[in-house]
Amino acid sequence: MVKITDVARHAGVSPSTVSYALSGKRPISAETRQRIEASIHTLGYRPHAGARALASSRSNVLALVVPFRTGMHVPVVMQFAVSVVTAARRHDHDVLLLTQEEGEEGLRRVADTALVDALIVMDVQLHDARLPLLRALDRPSVLIGFPAEPQGLTCIDLDFEAAGGACVRHLAELGHRCVALVGSPPEVYLRETGFAQRVTRGFTAAADERGLTSTVHPCEATQAAARDMARRLLREHPGLTGLVVHNEPLVQPLIDAFRELGLRVPGDLSVVAICPDAQAEQAPLPVSNVAVPSAEIGAEAVELLMQKLEQLPVPESTLLPPRLTRRQTTAPRSASG
Amino acid sequence: MVKITDVARHAGVSPSTVSYALSGKRPISAETRQRIEASIHTLGYRPHAGARALASSRSNVLALVVPFRTGMHVPVVMQFAVSVVTAARRHDHDVLLLTQEEGEEGLRRVADTALVDALIVMDVQLHDARLPLLRALDRPSVLIGFPAEPQGLTCIDLDFEAAGGACVRHLAELGHRCVALVGSPPEVYLRETGFAQRVTRGFTAAADERGLTSTVHPCEATQAAARDMARRLLREHPGLTGLVVHNEPLVQPLIDAFRELGLRVPGDLSVVAICPDAQAEQAPLPVSNVAVPSAEIGAEAVELLMQKLEQLPVPESTLLPPRLTRRQTTAPRSASG
DNA sequence: AGCAGTCATCGAATCGATTCGACGCACCCG
DNA sequence: CGGGTGCGTCGAATCGATTCGATGACTGCT
Numbered sequence: 083m084v085k086i087t088d089v090a091r092h093a094g095v096s097p098s099t100v101s102y103a104l105s106g107k108r109p110i111s112a113e114t115r116q117r118i119e120a121s122i123h124t125l126g127y128r129p130h131a132g133a134r135a136l137a138s139s140r141s142n143v144l145a146l147v148v149p150f151r152t153g154m155h156v157p158v159v160m161q162f163a164v165s166v167v168t169a170a171r172r173h174d175h176d177v178l179l180l181t182q183e184e185g186e187e188g189l190r191r192v193a194d195t196a197l198v199d200a201l202i203v204m205d206v207q208l209h210d211a212r213l214p215l216l217r218a219l220d221r222p223s224v225l226i227g228f229p230a231e232p233q234g235l236t237c238i239d240l241d242f243e244a245a246g247g248a249c250v251r252h253l254a255e256l257g258h259r260c261v262a263l264v265g266s267p268p269e270v271y272l273r274e275t276g277f278a279q280r281v282t283r284g285f286t287a288a289a290d291e292r293g294l295t296s297t298v299h300p301c302e303a304t305q306a307a308a309r310d311m312a313r314r315l316l317r318e319h320p321g322l323t324g325l326v327v328h329n330e331p332l333v334q335p336l337i338d339a340f341r342e343l344g345l346r347v348p349g350d351l352s353v354v355a356i357c358p359d360a361q362a363e364q365a366p367l368p369v370s371n372v373a374v375p376s377a378e379i380g381a382e383a384v385e386l387l388m389q390k391l392e393q394l395p396v397p398e399s400t401l402l403p404p405r406l407t408r409r410q411t412t413a414p415r416s417a418s419g
Numbered sequence: 420m421v422k423i424t425d426v427a428r429h430a431g432v433s434p435s436t437v438s439y440a441l442s443g444k445r446p447i448s449a450e451t452r453q454r455i456e457a458s459i460h461t462l463g464y465r466p467h468a469g470a471r472a473l474a475s476s477r478s479n480v481l482a483l484v485v486p487f488r489t490g491m492h493v494p495v496v497m498q499f500a501v502s503v504v505t506a507a508r509r510h511d512h513d514v515l516l517l518t519q520e521e522g523e524e525g526l527r528r529v530a531d532t533a534l535v536d537a538l539i540v541m542d543v544q545l546h547d548a549r550l551p552l553l554r555a556l557d558r559p560s561v562l563i564g565f566p567a568e569p570q571g572l573t574c575i576d577l578d579f580e581a582a583g584g585a586c587v588r589h590l591a592e593l594g595h596r597c598v599a600l601v602g603s604p605p606e607v608y609l610r611e612t613g614f615a616q617r618v619t620r621g622f623t624a625a626a627d628e629r630g631l632t633s634t635v636h637p638c639e640a641t642q643a644a645a646r647d648m649a650r651r652l653l654r655e656h657p658g659l660t661g662l663v664v665h666n667e668p669l670v671q672p673l674i675d676a677f678r679e680l681g682l683r684v685p686g687d688l689s690v691v692a693i694c695p696d697a698q699a700e701q702a703p704l705p706v707s708n709v710a711v712p713s714a715e716i717g718a719e720a721v722e723l724l725m726q727k728l729e730q731l732p733v734p735e736s737t738l739l740p741p742r743l744t745r746r747q748t749t750a751p752r753s754a755s756g
Numbered sequence: 757a758g759c760a761g762t763c764a765t766c767g768a769a770t771c772g773a774t775t776c777g778a779c780g781c782a783c784c785c786g
Numbered sequence: 787c788g789g790g791t792g793c794g795t796c797g798a799a800t801c802g803a804t805t806c807g808a809t810g811a812c813t814g815c816t
Binding site: 420422423424434438439442444445467468469470471473474475 | 771773
């Protein structure tokens with residue numbers, strides 16, 4: 083394996099000069115730099131990651147903790163992970179994958195062994211057991227999602243409260259007066275993952291503000307549950323003409339279920355989902371939606387981390403504004419509706 | 420940060436003794452070992468990953484290259500990644516996440532910088548551009564999927580050919596005489612990802628062997644495509660009573676489409692899928708399936724890598740035998756069928 | 757001409773482990 | 787009672803970079 087002293091010898095300079103040429107931390111004349119670059123190229127030199135980490139106390143690796151429990155939509159997680167890796171590479175960093183299962187011990191381990199420089203934690207609970215640890219750690223971190231008390235942390239997420247509100251306002255502007263929210267499975271609420279509650283709050287607040295009748299319904303992510311839910315909503319809320327769905331795998335099954343019950347979408351029932359754009363676009367009838375911008379969140383989380391690694395100040399909380407795209411599942415309330 | 424010399428001083432031994440106590444590479448008396456362990460615990464010592472990597476030329480990190488293109492079913496990839504991480508942790512290794520996008524350069528980078536000890540590459544093509552590199556690399560690797568010429572590599576996957584055959588035999592044993600395979604989207608075949616072709620081969624061979632009428636149909640993974648496909652199959656193959664689906668997101672849409680066309684499943688049409696058990700179980704009507712055992716493959720891939728890291732011989736190819744579970748979508752051919 | 761001030765480069769220390777060879781001690785056997 | 791055999795431990799070299807202080811050459815100013 084060719085090392086920095088080999089390059090130095092080949093280029094007729096000292097190892098430190100090679101290092102500085104590479105890092106740019108001290109000025110190097112254009113001439114020597116070129117000679118060094120040529121040597122690096124012909125010798126095929128690659129700095130040894132471990133040696134570099136040891137000497138610089140920077141591993142250039144980020145940890146990414148992914149959830150794998152029920153209730154999180156898998157494609158969203160994956161999309162997110164990919165965008166984190168891509169963004170990290172732009173900053174010359176790599177990404178170490180940790181599972182939620184490893185818990186606090188896993189976080190502590192990769193941080194204390196200096197395996198990673200910083201951490202990104204997904205699926206943060208309102209009262210997450212890892213919060214004290216993350217606060218105490220000497221390494222910067224960014225949380226995806228908001229705990230009950232984000233003080234002293236750096237958090238980022240879609241503004242789910244605003245998203246809930248945006249859906250309701252969209253429906254309200256189309257003339258709908260009675261709306262319902264079909265949300266995540268009950269266990270997600272029990273687990274106190276913030277985003278479920280936040281959607282609910284935004285939904286309800288906007289409905290109240292506009293004087294709409296509104297109800298909220300957690301729902302399992304199965305076709306059977308979707309059918310039951312559709313039937314129940316029709317029975318209990320005969321005036322219902324606007325539906326907000328915040329449960330990715332349920333969007334299509336719910337629409338199908340209502341159709342089977344004889345409703346036209348969007349003719350009799352308008353549906354807005356909170357889901358990734360890709361999903362909304364690819365549906366048989368493209369679904370009006372507020373985007374869940376996993377890729378943006380991931381990329382922005384990495385940017386925040388990079389700022390923190392450079393000791394720059396970053397906002398404690400970053401809420402991405404919701405972006406609603408009207409497609410084909412929402413329409414003005416019909417006279418009959 | 421507490422280091423090994425601190426531990427050594429605290430325990431009244433030399434640093435090398437601490438190292439040996441930790442690694443077990445030389446015998447250490449029970450007494451000193453306990454003293455050292457106590458010191459480690461009270462001081463909260465964690466060996467520095469970079470220093471360790473430098474000295475031992477082992478980073479204890481594996482690279483995992485994940486695809487993110489269309490055609491790969493996302494939950495399968497995710498499940499796989501999680502199982503790799505879990506298995507790696509059992510061997511005291513961590514996992515670095517790379518995207519396909521990084522390509523050969525990415526592989527070369529993490530290998531040459533000694534950032535990782537070994538690599539796992541998913542979604543291998545029949546004529547994958549990365550094969551020469553993987554063969555030349557000084558670091559061991561395991562491929563998920565089979566290239567055209569696996570010589571000199573280590574490959575593992577579900578035995579898709581046997582899986583295709585198993586589906587056909589299951590249908591044949593239930594009395595079906597005319598079967599069809601609905602496969603991956605056309606681009607997957609064009610891309611020459613081995614598994615699509617292998618399913619086809621096994622499917623066709625088994626059908627020929629049993630004297631069944633059989634046809635093969637690549638299909639896009641959209642509801643609309645599913646409906647079209649169902650209509651077309653009914654029209655072109657009126658005697659069709661057995662269907663094999665090798666396209667995860669299409670399983671349920673296809674079943675729904677046939678139902679809408681008036682067929683009963685499994686009364687008029689038996690359906691076997693090649694898909695994860697979790698998906699098969701959770702369907703409204705549980706689907707008879709050959710399991711795509713992502714978790715097993717991931718875990719086994721890690722085991723193979725660990726063997727290779729210890730210079731132990733491993734088989735060039737590992738084909739996991741298919742496991743077919745009969746659930747509720749397959750039934751004997753009815754008299755009328 | 758002399759001095760201050762850059763600019764580019766070098767040399768040596770350092771990061772925190774692992775590993776190899778050597779050494780001392782106890783024990784066993786002849 | 788002496789010489790081998792192990793076992794347990796130590797000391798020093800090593801891994802391959804980064805970084806700090808120092809040095810030399812050159813510039814510009816007076």
